[in-house]
Amino acid sequence: MPQLDTVTAPRNTDLDTALAEARESYVAARPKSAAAYERAKKVMPGGNTRSTLYYSPFPTAMESGEGCYLKDIDGHDYLDLCGEYTAGIFGHSEARIVKAIEGAIGRGLNLAAAGERESVFAAIICARFPSIELVRFTNSGTEANLFAFSAARAFTGRQRLLAMNGGYHGGMMTFAGGGSPVNAPFPVTLAPYNDIEATRALIREHKDELACILIEPMIGAGGCIPASREFLQMLRDEATAHGIVLTFDEVMTSRHSAGGLQKLHGITPDLTTLGKYIAGGMSFGAFGGRADIMGMYDPANPKALPHGGTFNNNVLSMSAGIVAMGEIFTEETSEALRARGDGVRDALNAICAKHKVPVQFTGIGSMLQPHFRSGPVLRPYTQSATEEALRELFFLDLMAAGIYIARRGMVAMSLPVGDAECARYLGVVEAFCAARKPLLGEG
16 A cells, blocks of 8 residues: 655745645555546646645545545545535545435435425424524535525615625635626625624614625634634624624534534524535535514415525435434534544644744634634735745645645544544644754744
8 A cells, every 4th residue: 555654844944835845745646546636637627626726736536425534535544524525524435425315216216396304404404503593405515605694685676795804605705805707797795704893884874775794603714713603793783773684604513513603602693504414424504593583485485586406305315314313423423523623623733832933823623724824813815925935835744744624724524533542633733843844934
């Protein structure tokens, strides 16, 4: 079995040279992934059909996974701490979920009809999240956010969205760098995350236009940056005062308690969007909330809003979701996962302080993100070229040590990750801080 390197003593003190060497080692260890990438480029733009998974010099192609471990097509094994960007909370091929999926397949896939399982699944979700009185299913978090915002527009008769600069709410609602050319053509005002006074002023300035305030209570893709409870409470108060629909995007953050961050903070939005892990790893999204808003999607009403989707109630997602959320991801399990993640993040920051390097890890519970800078990280920011190079070096060094994380450095711990896996990750990060200290500078 091919073996990957570990982070060892620095071979140089020049960042560009260190990064070039790390890339060279990465390429040399993965000839089959390189070949797969070249083949893929002939039939897909950039050899890719999911932009998040692309990185240079080419992405590692994975062959299989079990528990919290992966194997690539070159035969290397990895501890999986990427966790499918929070969707893989149950690990790979969890036996109870596999059994539920196999049972659904045996009963028939495309039935073109309502079934009993979607109402069972919906009842589980409504019982868990304080804001959700009624819920509807979609196929992704992107769809969930689009339908939730459309509901807010119809309910209020207004058109404008207030979102956070640097926020991400799916492939057609991304606000890093101010927006994206493929965003849905909604009028949007962007506010500074965690800035109470500036955001309050923007809300009041646009109050007669705003249909919806949309926020992740911890920004995920933008750096695992938690919103302060005070900031979220201000949004709740202003939304109530001005008749604006407050929507929490808990596609990622719902994992942090049995009822998401809304339950943990005790702040209830009008609508909530969900996705990722909730259907046990199957395609899934959902939006739900107040009955008077969600009731606009009741097709028995002649003026109902339309909400189609061939696979909204697909039998695989419904069956897997009932087991995932009804049996496996209990309140006790979610609390234990959050505590484990908080302990890992505290230990990581202690390592960075011990080595006196300007690196810190932010997040809540099982989601965490490194930042190669000192001082508090309160909102998404534009990285310097040095920070981007250090982030890539961190990723390549961890890959060389057999630890798979998101290219941006984010970790999303799954339930199979135990004490031994956490200790391994901490050891590799400590080795990185020690070996790369001349490149990281003084904290």
